[in-house]
Amino acid sequence: MGKQVDILQGTLDMLILKAVSLGPLHGYGVLLRIQQISKEALQIPQGSLYPALYRLEHRGWIAAEWGESENKRKAKYYRLTAAGRRQLKTERQEWKRLAVAIGDVLAAEPEKV
Amino acid sequence: MLAQLRSWWRALSGPSRLDGEMASEMDCHMERYAADLVDRGVEPGEARRRARLEFGSAAVAAEECREAVGLRWPNEFARDLRYAARVLRKSPTFTAAAVATLALCIGANTAIFSVVDAVLLRPLPYPHPERLFSVARHFQGKGPESYQTNLWGSAWEAVRDHANDLDAAVFSDGSMGVNFAAGGRVEYVKQQRVSAGFFRVLGIAPFIGREFSADEDHQGGPAVTLLSYALWNRAFRADPSIVGQAVTLRGEPHTIVGVLPANFQSIVPADLWTPLRPSRSGEGGGSNYAVVARLRSGSAWAQANGQIETIGAPLLRQYGQDPTTRLRLISFQRGLTEYVRQPLLILWAAVALVLLIGCVNIAGLLLARAAGRTREMATRMALGSGRAALIRQMLAESVVLGLSGGGAGAVLGWLGVKALKALTPGSMNVWQAVELDWRVLAATACVSIAAGILFGLYPALIASRLEIRAALGEAGRAVAGSRNPWPRRLLVASEVALGVVLLVGAGLLIRTFAHLRSLNPGFDAHNVITAELSLQDARYATSQSVNRLFEQSLARMRELPGVESAAVALSLPYERALNTGFQRLDGGHVDTESQITNMFYVTPEYFRVLRIPLLRGRVFTAADSSAAAPAVVVSEAFVKMYMPGDDAVGRHLDLGGGDRREIVGVVGDVQQKSGWGDGNPLAAMPDMYIPATQVEDKFIQLVHTWFSPSWIVRSSGPAEGVIAGMQRALGTVDPRLPFAGFHSMDDVRYRALAQERFQAVLLGALAGLALLLAAVGIYGLIANSVAERTRELGIRLALGATVPQAIRSVALPGVALALAGVIAGSVLAGFASQLLRHLVWGVRPGDPLTFAVVGIGLLGVAAAASFLPALRVTRLNPAETLRQE
Numbered sequence: 001m002g003k004q005v006d007i008l009q010g011t012l013d014m015l016i017l018k019a020v021s022l023g024p025l026h027g028y029g030v031l032l033r034i035q036q037i038s039k040e041a042l043q044i045p046q047g048s049l050y051p052a053l054y055r056l057e058h059r060g061w062i063a064a065e066w067g068e069s070e071n072k073r074k075a076k077y078y079r080l081t082a083a084g085r086r087q088l089k090t091e092r093q094e095w096k097r098l099a100v101a102i103g104d105v106l107a108a109e110p111e112k113v
Numbered sequence: 114m115l116a117q118l119r120s121w122w123r124a125l126s127g128p129s130r131l132d133g134e135m136a137s138e139m140d141c142h143m144e145r146y147a148a149d150l151v152d153r154g155v156e157p158g159e160a161r162r163r164a165r166l167e168f169g170s171a172a173v174a175a176e177e178c179r180e181a182v183g184l185r186w187p188n189e190f191a192r193d194l195r196y197a198a199r200v201l202r203k204s205p206t207f208t209a210a211a212v213a214t215l216a217l218c219i220g221a222n223t224a225i226f227s228v229v230d231a232v233l234l235r236p237l238p239y240p241h242p243e244r245l246f247s248v249a250r251h252f253q254g255k256g257p258e259s260y261q262t263n264l265w266g267s268a269w270e271a272v273r274d275h276a277n278d279l280d281a282a283v284f285s286d287g288s289m290g291v292n293f294a295a296g297g298r299v300e301y302v303k304q305q306r307v308s309a310g311f312f313r314v315l316g317i318a319p320f321i322g323r324e325f326s327a328d329e330d331h332q333g334g335p336a337v338t339l340l341s342y343a344l345w346n347r348a349f350r351a352d353p354s355i356v357g358q359a360v361t362l363r364g365e366p367h368t369i370v371g372v373l374p375a376n377f378q379s380i381v382p383a384d385l386w387t388p389l390r391p392s393r394s395g396e397g398g399g400s401n402y403a404v405v406a407r408l409r410s411g412s413a414w415a416q417a418n419g420q421i422e423t424i425g426a427p428l429l430r431q432y433g434q435d436p437t438t439r440l441r442l443i444s445f446q447r448g449l450t451e452y453v454r455q456p457l458l459i460l461w462a463a464v465a466l467v468l469l470i471g472c473v474n475i476a477g478l479l480l481a482r483a484a485g486r487t488r489e490m491a492t493r494m495a496l497g498s499g500r501a502a503l504i505r506q507m508l509a510e511s512v513v514l515g516l517s518g519g520g521a522g523a524v525l526g527w528l529g530v531k532a533l534k535a536l537t538p539g540s541m542n543v544w545q546a547v548e549l550d551w552r553v554l555a556a557t558a559c560v561s562i563a564a565g566i567l568f569g570l571y572p573a574l575i576a577s578r579l580e581i582r583a584a585l586g587e588a589g590r591a592v593a594g595s596r597n598p599w600p601r602r603l604l605v606a607s608e609v610a611l612g613v614v615l616l617v618g619a620g621l622l623i624r625t626f627a628h629l630r631s632l633n634p635g636f637d638a639h640n641v642i643t644a645e646l647s648l649q650d651a652r653y654a655t656s657q658s659v660n661r662l663f664e665q666s667l668a669r670m671r672e673l674p675g676v677e678s679a680a681v682a683l684s685l686p687y688e689r690a691l692n693t694g695f696q697r698l699d700g701g702h703v704d705t706e707s708q709i710t711n712m713f714y715v716t717p718e719y720f721r722v723l724r725i726p727l728l729r730g731r732v733f734t735a736a737d738s739s740a741a742a743p744a745v746v747v748s749e750a751f752v753k754m755y756m757p758g759d760d761a762v763g764r765h766l767d768l769g770g771g772d773r774r775e776i777v778g779v780v781g782d783v784q785q786k787s788g789w790g791d792g793n794p795l796a797a798m799p800d801m802y803i804p805a806t807q808v809e810d811k812f813i814q815l816v817h818t819w820f821s822p823s824w825i826v827r828s829s830g831p832a833e834g835v836i837a838g839m840q841r842a843l844g845t846v847d848p849r850l851p852f853a854g855f856h857s858m859d860d861v862r863y864r865a866l867a868q869e870r871f872q873a874v875l876l877g878a879l880a881g882l883a884l885l886l887a888a889v890g891i892y893g894l895i896a897n898s899v900a901e902r903t904r905e906l907g908i909r910l911a912l913g914a915t916v917p918q919a920i921r922s923v924a925l926p927g928v929a930l931a932l933a934g935v936i937a938g939s940v941l942a943g944f945a946s947q948l949l950r951h952l953v954w955g956v957r958p959g960d961p962l963t964f965a966v967v968g969i970g971l972l973g974v975a976a977a978a979s980f981l982p983a984l985r986v987t988r989l990n991p992a993e994t995l996r997q998e
Contacts (some may be wrong), residue, residue, distance in 0.1 A: 027138055027142050028142045028145045031142075037593035045169070047169030047171075049179050053178075054181040058181055059184045
């Protein structure tokens with residue numbers, strides 16, 4: 001397990017959208033998947049996961065339905081909607097632009113400015 | 114957007130379900146996490162603890178979830194309402210006063226609005242009512258514009274033939290009682306006369322059969338009738354094979370051509386319909402028709418109206434109408450309601466005014482309360498509450514008050530509607546039932562909430578504007594009232610001003626009513642019973658048959674024990690009379706154009722039965738038979754108007770068609786509902802009486818389509834036996850004639866003033882409410898200022914001020930405010946009373962007496978309301994007051 005990073009404000013939504021874009025998940029599943037993909041590098045505050053899920057559902061980017069979980073219990077599964085897919089695409093582009101811009105800023109050397 | 118609304122609605126509609134789902138979802142999360150921890154070797158108890166710890170507060174997360182789906186605002190709103198209800202429960206006196214005030218005001222508004230809605234606002238119950246129009250004469254005088262929908266036969270023909278944007282039909286306004294007989298059943302029913310195509314224009318198809326055709330709708334056409342669904346059920350037990358059967362109507366066989374649907378709502382109460390048979394002469398020679406028209410599809414109002422104006426111009430000149438008068442196309446609803454429109458709107462304005470006063474009053478109470486809550490407000494602000502939150506909280510209190518008042522008001526309104534119906538039997542004949550339906554209730558709810566915000570906003574704004582430190586540090590310890598007293602004073606003064614407007618309006622209408630009641634009737638109503646009877650009957654189409662009926666029935670009635678005298682007349686005093694034209698032939702006035710007068714046929718004893726005094730000449734006797742010289746008796750008002758300074762007896766009049774008569778006598782005036790002249794509701798109109806024996810058959814037939822003659826009997830004692838006797842007497846002469854009902858002359862007079870009484874009573878009650886509210890407002894203000902200034906007054910008294918001085922210093926602001934309110938209100942009332950111009954008679958709209966009485970009365974009430982609470986000063990003990998705090 002490497003060093004854990006607190007995720008940036010506003011990127012949680014994007015991460016959730018990405019996580020459910022790989023297949024329907026319940027709340028805890030979203031948490032696990034993000035940790036798994038990031039190789040445990042990203043630490044999601046568990047308390048803020050659900051408000052984020054409800055916010056995304058409210059905006060129509062993810063849809064929820066009740067289903068049965070692997071251990072035969074009722075669980076709420078989230079999946080990406082068409083609107084969510086579009087949103088994920090824009091957020092990803094935004095993120096890339098931001099990352100490039102920040103990278104440029106950090107790579108800047110004194111004599112070139 | 115849609116998804117957002119859906120999720121918001123789901124959250125709002127099932128908050129408990131949402132909470133349950135969230136809880137189970139989060140529990141599930143923690144359990145799985147704990148299970149995973151156990152898998153990694155953590156001891157189960159410890160795993161559960163860590164799961165909970167790392168998850169953080171589930172309650173906070175749930176709250177954030179609720180916020181995320183847009184529940185923050187409704188949640189806070191619900192909390193505000195709960196808190197408001199708690200606060201209001203804690204001060205029951207204030208709450209009761211405010212809710213009672215509101216309930217009265219909103220109740221009055223609900224009741225009046227239910228009438229306004231049924232009559233003026235709700236669309237007519239016919240398909241596409243927006244395309245239905247009346248052809249009306251438009252008058253643009255100095256005052257507000259007005260319309261008259263009654264037209265001449267030639268005008269109808271012009272519209273029918275030349276207005277090709279319109280599908281038009283014509284009908285006779287109002288319905289007439291007629292005698293109906295079918296299968297051994299005799300009934301007095303209401304008949305309306307309509308032209309061919311009338312129901313097509315309204316958009317109503319008969320339930321069975323058909324409506325009148327053009328060849329049935331002309332003079333001499335076949336006698337046919339359409340039945341209402343109710344009459345069809347009542348008289349024929351809903352027999353489906355009824356079409357083609359005959360019934361006896363007005364003594365004549367009529368063929369039934371159809372039945373109207375059950376849900377058809379007639380514009381006037383009617384049991385059956387007969388063809389109008391419009392003409393240019395006779396009935397159509399006068400303006401006795403009303404025209405309804407449906408705009409053809411593809412046509413626009415402007416275009417059709419243009420046509421109507423063009424058609425109307427030469428016609429109106431021909432009938433000698435004022436050059437500014439035009440023929441116009443107005444909405445059918447407006448055309449039907451023109452005569453009640455203004456009184457209703459005035460009433461509506463009056464109840465709105467009362468509500469406004471009520472709101473101002475409660476705003477005053479809230480301001481006073483706010484003064485007492487300064488510390489609470491300041492504490493809440495100090496604890497971090499924003500001004501907006503405070504305002505919202507106070508508004509929530511007002512809205513709770515408004516809604517409670519509205520709920521109670523709806524109940525009062527329901528009672529009010531019942532009372533209105535009882536107060537105005539028959540005169541609220543509208544095509545839609547006056548009732549408290551969802552429209553009225555929705556309006557009441559809106560008014561309640563609006564009222565809550567209206568009276569709550571100002572006090573909330575004032576109360577939330579405070580200096581926390583000063584308020585917390587010094588509240589209640591100031592020597593004189595620390596608050597600015599002017600907002601509340603302003604409210605009280607404006608309340609008085611609005612009250613003046615209402616009181617003056619009510620005063621003028623009450624004075625009008627008193628004036629009309631005080632008019633000398635001109636006859637003796639004591640112990641007189643009348644009964645009317647429809648003679649629109651084929652068996653009574655001749656003067657001879659009618660007079661035989663009169664003579665025989667009257668002779669029988671005179672034999673009844675207790676009966677002194679009996680007569681028949683075409684119509685009664687206090688009723689609307691027949692108008693007819695005549696020309697003067699001699700006596701210094703020779704006419705080339707017709708003059709107008711009221712006209713009655715009477716049997717000889719008429720003047721004796723009603724004790725109408727004879728002034729000159731003679732009244733009729735049995736000698737004035739059909740063979741005798743044509744005679745006429747006129748009233749004094751007739752002589753004053755048409756033969757001033759002349760003796761009149763012996764002069765001659767031409768009633769048209771070669772009917773020349775000599776004036777044989779002049780009698781005293783009686784009061785009548787005037788259909789012409791200066792528009793007075795009641796007046797001593799010029800009257801002309803002719804002997805019933807001397808009327809022509811044609812005249813009899815025509816006037817009996819409009820008027821049911823009245824039998825008038827004077828008895829020496831109580832009426833009970835007389836009524837049964839009259840019915841029996843008539844029955845022995847003609848068993849197939851039913852009297853339509855019996856009335857004393859006092860009833861007739863009472864009915865004649867129904868509208869004026871209604872207006873005076875209602876506006877008087879509203880003005881009384883306004884006066885009460887204004888008095889309560891002033892009382893509250895002064896009582897509050899005594900409470901606020903207790904300490905100051907104590908010091909003053911201790912320093913040697915006398916009690917009367919102290920009382921004056923407390924009470925005088927109340928009187929001064931009332932004076933300011935009276936002055937401002939009188940100016941307002943000066944304008945407002947002009948709106949009543951058409952409803953005020955026998956008194957000028959600017960009547961100084963009314964204004965003076967209202968002004969002085971209000972000041973008196975204000976003085977009482979100011980000094981009563983000020984008297985509390987006498988109970989002050991200076992020493993004790995100063996020791997407080």
